[in-house]
Amino acid sequence: MFDYMIVGAGLAGGVLAERLASQAGKKVLLVEKRNHIGGNTYDHYNEDGILVHKYGPHIFHTNSREVFEYLGQFTQWRPYEHRVLASVDGMLVPIPINLNTINALYGLNLSSEEVDSFFESRAEKKDKITTSEDVVVNKVGRELYNKFFKGYTKKQWNLDPSELDASVTARIPTRNNRDNRYFTDTYQAIPLQGYTKLFEQLLNHPNIKVMLNTDYKEVIDIIPYKKMIYTGPVDYYFDYCYGKLPYRSLDFKFETIDTETLLPTGTVNYPNEQLYTRVTEYKYLTGQKHAKTSVVYEYPKDSGDPYYPVPKPENAALYKKYQQLASGSKDVYFAGRLATYKYYNMDQVVAQALSLYRKILSSPEIEYHGNGIKEPVN
Template sequence: MFDWLIVGAGFAGSVLAERLATQRGDKVLVIDKRNHIAGNAYDRHDAAGVLMHQYGPHIFHTNSEAVFEYLSTFTEWRPYEHRVLAQVDGQLLPVPINRTTINKLYGLHLSSDEQVEAFLATQAEPVQEIRTSEDVVVSRVGRELYEKFFRGYTRKQWGVDPSELDKSVTARVPTRTSEDDRYFTDRFQYMPAQGYTRMFERMLNHANIKIMLNTRFEEVRNFIPFRRLIFTGPVDEFFGFRHGHLPYRSLRFKHVTLDKPWHQPVGVVNYPQTEDYTRVTEYKHLTGQEHQKTTLTYEYSASDGEPYYPVPRPENAILYQKYEALADAEENVWFVGRLATYRYYNMDQVVGQALATFRRIEAAFPAKGGTRGILGAAAE
């Protein structure tokens, strides 16, 4: 009899497994349908020996000291400030848009925040009510910069025009009047020194934690006894798609190793105007690894395949509310993570959500044991 069955060995599931095992002495079974732990943050050394991310770049950044200190228990860190360039009009220009972007694109020599602000004011279009991703951008930087940097990229990434997406999508990408070319400005910006997978291995290395890979929830839910459940997969799948499928965007990756030390000047180059792929990642920028070869990932967005990103549209939010009501009615089940709560979370936000969930579990069940679960035939 396991105290907990945790579905998914990504950040949400692994953090909760570690907390439940080390802080409560609970017995935990973690399952994952893939053949590895670490979820989408999984990294590995490829055939050439280059450390790469199997599911595209994962850049750790947070303003939460609590999240950073918690993860520091399981890894040393490598300082890394992420920088992104976009290929626009034949030039590689900084993203988010900053003073350098504007000067290079327009052949200007703006030298202060105030000058850039004044220039952007001449470009901006008044929007009476900001509702969509398009509204966010054109009201700030105008139609031309929107077309060059945002519209094509967003259409590739999400499969719909920015005018059909919630404002939260492009609101995540600021516009700067300074020359700051860092993609993130968080207080803590680091990469796990030995990679994400090693961090997860340490997190899950406990006598009370058992891991089963290549295992789906439906294969074990009625055969392995457990008292309570933590589910980190798609919430609509848990309920048998009772109200229909929640829309997700998927990704496809093409990994390429080149026989040269470097390929591009920064870790990620975006392609908002050209190419079928959205971006190209070169991992040695992220990891600091020294190697005579380099590995790249070409990233393609897709409408089908593994669910990666909840699609932020009003009708999808309404559909999710139906599943949220079902989830709230479940006893002894916690839904945690991006897919289970149909929200776009950064890695640190998922860790924070998992730690908060553990605190709620502690409040609800302060002592080990407690009410026996009603999940799965064997749990009876």
């Protein structure tokens, strides 16, 4: 008898398994459909011995000391500040757009105050901000919107930015300084030995059993447990009773090149001229020394692994229906990106999992007898 069956061995499932096992003394079964732990953060050494992230680049960044120190129990950190260039007008310029970007693009020598005026003079002010297009055009005008955002967003989502929720581009700041870092969080780092090693330490507890290559629906009626924590797709849990929640996926094309470095920085974005959205060189992230280098090209697509919930009002309305079902499932906790149909950063998933753990600790225990019959524990 397990105290908890946790579905999904990504960050949400892994953190909750560790806390329940090590702090609450619970017996946990972690069930994972894939053939590895770590979810989308999974990394491994390719056939040339280069450490790569299987599901695209994952750069950890957070302002939460609690989250950073919690994960720091299971890894040494390698400080790393990600920098991204965008291929625009035959140049590679910093993204998010900053003072350096504008000066390079237009051959200017503006100051911080002058670049604010530059943005202001080009901005098309909107009375109401409802779409991704509105966000950018309202901030920096249509020309920069067309150069940096329109094509990239169209490729990423297969939708015009005018069809997408404002939250998509609201995530990307515009700066009036020379800060070329992609993120500005207090803590920015990569696990020194990789994410998979972090997960191996996270789940290294005698109270945790891991079952890979297993759809939880194959074992749910066979293995006895008291409660479930579900981190998989919420629509799958309810057998798609209201229909499938739309996601965008990615194809990753890896290439190993016989040179020490290929790109001038960790990632180069291609808003316009290529079918792929970006290229990432992993050695920048990992700090690995190797005679060869490995890069990954990202091609967005409709089908495949669910990565990005499509932020449109009708999809939010569909999720609300599933959310109501989930909130009525008293014997199951739902956590993580897929179960809550929301694009979280890694630190947000960890914070959510830690918060749910505290909530579980404060809730009354439920004991299960047989299949589905439950009684409060006295």
